[in-house]
Amino acid sequence: MEFIIQSVQDNIASITLNRGKVNPINEAFAEELKSCFQELATNPEVKAVIITGRGSFFSFGLDIPEFLGYSRQDFIRFVTKFADLYTYVFLYPKPVIASLNGHTVAGGCMLATACDYRIMASGKGKISLNEINFGSSLFPGSAEMLKYCTGQRNAETVAFTGAMFSPEEGKGLGLVDLVVSPEELEATSLKIAKEYAHRYGPAFESIKKLLRTDTTAEMKRKDELYRDEMVDIWYSESTWKQLQNIKIHG
Known part of the structure; x- marks a missing residue:
């Protein structure tokens, strides 16, 4: 794989995002x-x-400079694929632990909220859904994942402000479940993954479906209903100007 490092040891799979810095x-x-x-x-x-992830980033979010070269139809194709990805992870049949090693922003935060448990390293890393700051709406279905994690009022705080929250602030809002030191992150993530792994798999999968099927159905409904609206905002003159100022280094 080009952008993913994958390994399996003692019944625990590790996925490391590996696309630049x-x-x-x-x-x-x-x-x-x-x-x-x-x-x-x-x-x-x-x-x-x-x-x-690696280094100081879990994920910056979308590769905006690359998407500036996309036609509207091409971008709709991507939006559909990314929505399919986070929906699949949200209802994944096995436990998924997000080990947030650093900045977890926008699309990166959406991936994190799709997971079952989020552990974030303390320090300078921030967690945010900052789309509103550059004039974009959220991926429609991701709003349902956000509410599932944080509750309605905290979801509004996260999405309306676009603020960059510290790990501790993210924990207070429900974006993060546990904050540990960077040195403890790997071992703690493995410990929690093993705790989940020891539970009977079919029972976990069944309970997860019972708890999340309604939310997943609403995610799919909103992704279908509001996708064009989100894309219209993305290609609006005001938002397009702001997107052109976003640079990715590394």
């Missing part, structure tokens, strides 16, 4: 990540999955 999400990245999850879903050796 900031793990910007493009179409190929989304396709590869979903393929990786699908492969692990059918591997009987895998009982739980950890997803993490």
